[in-house]
Amino acid sequence: MVDLSQLNPRQREAAKYIDGPLLVLAGAGSGKTSVITRKIAYLIDACGIKSHHIAAVTFTNKAAKEMKERVMQLTGRGGARGLTVSTFHNLGLGIIRQELSTAGYKSGFSILDQDDCKGIIRDVMHREHGDDGDMLDMVQNEISNLKNDLITPEQAINKAASPQEVLVAQTYSVYQRMLKAYNAVDFDDLIMVPTILFRDNPEVLTRWQKKIRYLLVDEYQDTNTSQYELVKLLVGHRNGLTVVGDDDQSIYAWRGARPENLSLLKKDFPSLKLIKLEQNYRSTGLILNAANIVIDNNPHEFEKKLWSDQGYGDPIKILKCKNDEVESERIATEIVERRLRYGGTYRDFAVLYRGNHQSRMIEMKLQAYQVPYKLSGGQSFFGRNEIKDIMAYLRLLINPTDDAAFLRVVNTPRREIGPSTIEKLSEYAAMRNISMIAATTEMGLEQVLMPKALDRLRRFGHWLERITRNAYTDDPVAAIKEMIDDIDYEGYLHQNSGTPHQAERRMKNVYFLVDQIQKMIDKADELGDECTIEDAVGKLILRDMLEQQSEEDENDQVQLMTLHASKGLEFPHVYIMGMEEELMPHRNSIEADTIEEERRLMYVGITRAKRTLTLTYAGKRRQYGEATDTTHSRFLDELPPDDIEWEGKSETSPEESKKRGQDTLDSLMNLF
Ligand code: ATP
Numbered sequence: 001m002v003d004l005s006q007l008n009p010r011q012r013e014a015a016k017y018i019d020g021p022l023l024v025l026a027g028a029g030s031g032k033t034s035v036i037t038r039k040i041a042y043l044i045d046a047c048g049i050k051s052h053h054i055a056a057v058t059f060t061n062k063a064a065k066e067m068k069e070r071v072m073q074l075t076g077r078g079g080a081r082g083l084t085v086s087t088f089h090n091l092g093l094g095i096i097r098q099e100l101s102t103a104g105y106k107s108g109f110s111i112l113d114q115d116d117c118k119g120i121i122r123d124v125m126h127r128e129h130g131d132d133g134d135m136l137d138m139v140q141n142e143i144s145n146l147k148n149d150l151i152t153p154e155q156a157i158n159k160a161a162s163p164q165e166v167l168v169a170q171t172y173s174v175y176q177r178m179l180k181a182y183n184a185v186d187f188d189d190l191i192m193v194p195t196i197l198f199r200d201n202p203e204v205l206t207r208w209q210k211k212i213r214y215l216l217v218d219e220y221q222d223t224n225t226s227q228y229e230l231v232k233l234l235v236g237h238r239n240g241l242t243v244v245g246d247d248d249q250s251i252y253a254w255r256g257a258r259p260e261n262l263s264l265l266k267k268d269f270p271s272l273k274l275i276k277l278e279q280n281y282r283s284t285g286l287i288l289n290a291a292n293i294v295i296d297n298n299p300h301e302f303e304k305k306l307w308s309d310q311g312y313g314d315p316i317k318i319l320k321c322k323n324d325e326v327e328s329e330r331i332a333t334e335i336v337e338r339r340l341r342y343g344g345t346y347r348d349f350a351v352l353y354r355g356n357h358q359s360r361m362i363e364m365k366l367q368a369y370q371v372p373y374k375l376s377g378g379q380s381f382f383g384r385n386e387i388k389d390i391m392a393y394l395r396l397l398i399n400p401t402d403d404a405a406f407l408r409v410v411n412t413p414r415r416e417i418g419p420s421t422i423e424k425l426s427e428y429a430a431m432r433n434i435s436m437i438a439a440t441t442e443m444g445l446e447q448v449l450m451p452k453a454l455d456r457l458r459r460f461g462h463w464l465e466r467i468t469r470n471a472y473t474d475d476p477v478a479a480i481k482e483m484i485d486d487i488d489y490e491g492y493l494h495q496n497s498g499t500p501h502q503a504e505r506r507m508k509n510v511y512f513l514v515d516q517i518q519k520m521i522d523k524a525d526e527l528g529d530e531c532t533i534e535d536a537v538g539k540l541i542l543r544d545m546l547e548q549q550s551e552e553d554e555n556d557q558v559q560l561m562t563l564h565a566s567k568g569l570e571f572p573h574v575y576i577m578g579m580e581e582e583l584m585p586h587r588n589s590i591e592a593d594t595i596e597e598e599r600r601l602m603y604v605g606i607t608r609a610k611r612t613l614t615l616t617y618a619g620k621r622r623q624y625g626e627a628t629d630t631t632h633s634r635f636l637d638e639l640p641p642d643d644i645e646w647e648g649k650s651e652t653s654p655e656e657s658k659k660r661g662q663d664t665l666d667s668l669m670n671l672f
């Protein structure tokens with residue numbers, strides 16, 4: 001029988017309450033998710049509800065996986081059989097799969113990712129409106145918002161008032177028809193389609209209501225309109241609903257989440273019971289206090305208290321670093337040092353950041369110190385297509401027999417070398433037992449290939465030979481840059497990326513890679529050593545392998561993820577990097593005046609930490625190739641000064657100290 005004795009009285013009350021819909025509203029680390037997992041076990045063990053009649057929904061796949069594991073520990077593997085623990089999107093996918101024909105799809109339908117969808121929208125806009133892509137991001141965003149608000153294309157067209165809304169609505173309508181024609185859905189359809197299906201087909205809904213007798217929702221504050229509607233439909237007039245959430249952790253308004261859904265619950269479920277939890281079991285007193293003080297700067301609809309009896313713990317550290325490279329280096333060395341000094345494992349450490357692009361530098365530094373890490377969400381550096389492409393070129397430069405690399409680059413960018421040419425080249429090379437690149441210059445190839453194809457291949461072979469020669473005899477980095485220019489890789493990225501912005505970002509990754517080679521050469525130079533192109537690329541290949549290996553080794557890795565992705569998780573030691581104005585809070589939020597949402601994100605970040613919290617920022621940050629001065633984040637000033645150790649704060653810039661001087665003067669003047 002499930003043991004609820006480890007829960008505090010209020011948690012226990014929440015776990016055992018089954019007489020009506022329940023809302024548990026409480027701050028971070030107060031055991032909301034724990035209540036959900038215990039309650040599932042209680043429903044199965046004590047209430048006799050079969051596990052396949054229970055569904056729990058959470059926000060990320062990682063959180064769903066952890067939740068299922070926790071339930072399995074409580075009930076045993078058999079007890080949890082058939083239990084649904086998933087994200088909203090996976091739940092929706094399951095419903096569409098089972099109701100395929102009613103939903104209007106054929107079997108084998110596909111789910112398109114953001115980029116695929118962008119491509120379709122771009123085509124539609126180009127064809128129907130002659131648009132050249134300027135409005136693309138806006139339109140894709142708006143379509144997503146419409147879907148999250150459960151607005152169909154017909155409704156969108158009817159209510160469109162401005163020319164922009166008309167453009168969005170018309171594009172939406174054609175786009176949706178195209179998706180149907182492709183037998184495909186996008187991410188937002190995974191919620192919208194089942195919700196509309198339930199709304200329009202009572203008999204289907206009844207069937208699903210019979211299946212899901214009890215529904216539990218974690219991170220409720222981040223549900224959007226369509227998700228909320230899905231919950232309401234599934235629960236109907238029954239009592240089987242427990243939702244837990246924290247309005248202070250609502251961080252997805254930009255994706256249509258409506259924190260007001262928390263207050264709507266009371267209206268939609270008049271018998272709703274509210275339970276608040278107040279003890280935080282996660283963090284030390286200082287960390288919790290800092291989180292409470294920061295979030296107090298936001299207006300509050302719900303009154304919540306949160307305390308901890310874990311002792312004060314270590315002060316919160318703030319580190320000012322000279323630039324973004326030093327910042328990552330510092331974090332990497334601190335992790336290594338702390339682990340050596342205090343023992344523990346790498347997985348006790350998490351590095352959090354505002355945007356995925358920030359992971360690049362910390363990845364490089366962790367690799368340099370051979371620290372295994374796991375990047376959640378986003379793409380790891382060497383896993384990016386542009387890096388794979390350029391790495392393949394580099395591999396060929398140092399090893400012309402690398403056929404796998406040859407195959408990757410021969411048509412990237414396009415050189416009109418067709419598959420049958422490649423096939424014949426490959427057969428010929430195998431027969432002669434030589435590499436494919438060597439085969440391109442062999443006379444015998446004339447017998448097997450048409451002159452045009454042969455000519456293209458040879459030109460490619462000769463060109464690569466020349467670049468290789470330059471790389472060995474001349475400045476290697478100059479040769480690599482020439483190579484990237486020759487193939488017009490930037491142009492290629494522009495043709496093959498969703499937006500110019502994305503192309504630029506990808507090109508920056510390429511420059512970053514080239515920069516790394518330059519740095520290795522310079523460093524060796526300083527030490528009086530030589531670093532050839534072979535050495536440098538060899539090192540990069542090793543890092544690439546280390547990255548792959550660390551992806552395989554699930555167990556002991558530093559966790560890298562965005563602040564958004566960290567929601568619901570906890571780590572003994574947390575680093576939050578890039579604590580600068582325009583980065584955290586993000587520039588868009590400053591411009592759009594949505595600082596409160598950024599502050600909630602800050603609150604989420606701080607409350608992930610159990611024992612230590614370190615916040616870092618860089619005095620200078622490299623952006624678009626140029627290092628610009630930064631200002632530290634306003635959120636750092638909101639922290640209680642007595643509880644922090646701020647390293648490097650006094651090293652103020654001349655302008656700053658001048659301004660501070662003036663401020664002091666002003667306040668002195670006010671005294672008189
Ligand atoms: P978040 O808002 O960040 O999602 P949460 O409210 O879901 O947090 P949990 O993750 O459930 O909080 O719990 C935080 C930590 O406290 C976990 O390590 C959990 O095991 C522990 N915990 C929860 N309740 C208790 C309790 N009654 N006694 C001891 N530890 C507890």
Ligand code: MG
Nearest residue numbers: 032033218568
């Ligand atoms: Mg939780």
